[in-house]
Amino acid sequence: MFENAAASWSTRQGAAVHRTALRVGRAARALLAATALAATTLTAAGQVAEAAPANSVAAVGSSGCHLPAVTSGQSTRHFSAAGRSGTYIQDVPPGTSHPLPLVFDLHGYLELAVLEHEGSGLGPYGDSHGFVTITPQIDEPGWPRWDFSPASADVSYLSQLMSHIEATSCIDLRRVYVAGLSMGAFTTSSLACQLSDRIAAVAPVAGLQNFSWCRTQRPVPVIAFHGTADPLVAYGGGQGANARYLPSPDGGSSSGPQNGPGPTDIPANAAAWAHRNGCPGKPQQRKVTADVVVTSFDCPANATVELYSVLGGGHTWPGHASIVSPTPLVGSTTTSIDATATMWDFFQAHPLTGPVHG
Structure with a gap:
């Protein structure tokens, strides 16, 4: 959207818009990252983190994983x-x-x-x-x-x-x-x-x-x-x-x-x-x-x-x-x-x- 608008403006106006878009994009990404971090961590105030989906909980292999596979x-x-x-x-x-x-x-x-x-x-x-x-x-x-x-x-x-x-x-x-x-x-x-x-x-x-x-x-x-x-x-x-x-x-x-x-x-x-x-x-x-x-x-x-x-x-x-x-x-x-x-x-x-x- 910003690139289309810049094409109809002067070179100086287009450059200004482009710089503004970059700043907005960086701010939006920072806000999203902060929001995700707040939703998935335990805060100092004691807020409980949202539980991870069961299928995302990584496996922990037992000591038997170092041995040859057991016959099925x-x-x-x-x-x-x-x-x-x-x-x-x-x-x-x-x-x-x-x-x-x-x-x-x-x-x-x-x-x-x-x-x-x-x-x-x-x-x-x-x-x-x-x-x-x-x-x-x-x-x-x-x-x-x-x-x-x-x-x-x-x-x-x-x-x-x-x-x-x-x-x-x-x-x-x-x-x-x-x-x-x-x-x-x-x-x-x-x-x-x-x-x-x-x-x-x-x-x-x-x-x-x-x-x-x-x-x-x-x-x-x-x-x-x-x-x-x-x-x-x-x-x-x-x-x-x-x-x-x-x-x-x-x-x-x-x-x-x-x-x-x-x-x-x-x-x-x-x-x-x-x-x-x-x-x-x-x-x-x-x-x-x-x-x-x-x-x-x-x-x-x-x-x-x-x-x-x-x-x-x-x-x-x-x-x-x-x-x-x-x-x-x-x-x-x-x-x-x-x-x-x-x-x-x-x-x-x-x-x-x-x-x-x-």
């Missing part, structure tokens, strides 16, 4: 630590030349790791969506289970297994996640408390718990799923009516599994996590399908808490019917949402943005 595909491996021995199913997608996200998938009470692997579908899903999946199981007498209490040997085992995977595979330390079903969800909740410095986000299915002893080093984003008619871990808190049919860890009769769910209801547990993460105000609800309601909270960008309540749903992984447990025992499974796909979308949106472990 599924394998079962042994691991011992913390006085425990066990195995884990490892699923590695193709293309391991760069740091990959890591998802731990924890089985429920009575459930072998291979059944959790088949039931959640996280391993195959990771193969097609570019993340490593670890499905572990500790070898113990009696039924498969987890001791998720503070500083337990099982928690230490899982922590050291996580370190082992990071040391032997090329893992993105900003994108380490944990999911689990039932007692695996209790353990997922526990790990969110005890390993909050290294787990970016968690996804408990049919068992989100809030522990009175929980103290996190940072807000941990949580996405949870739970059926309102769960007959084993009651949506309203405690054990459901069918928990009495579950055997004790040694195979005998029992009134419920070892270290059962806490007494508070699942929405209260979600609210407690939101409070811990610094989310003010009352939760909001929206219906996403005919039988699924999402409860969300007004949270900081990297402290999100969401609860997917399946109306009439049972003790199952949404979108994936149990392959061994009968419907009369565990209840119905919704197919209107896929918990695996939904939690992966959530995980992708919530990398670890603070200091990394290791």
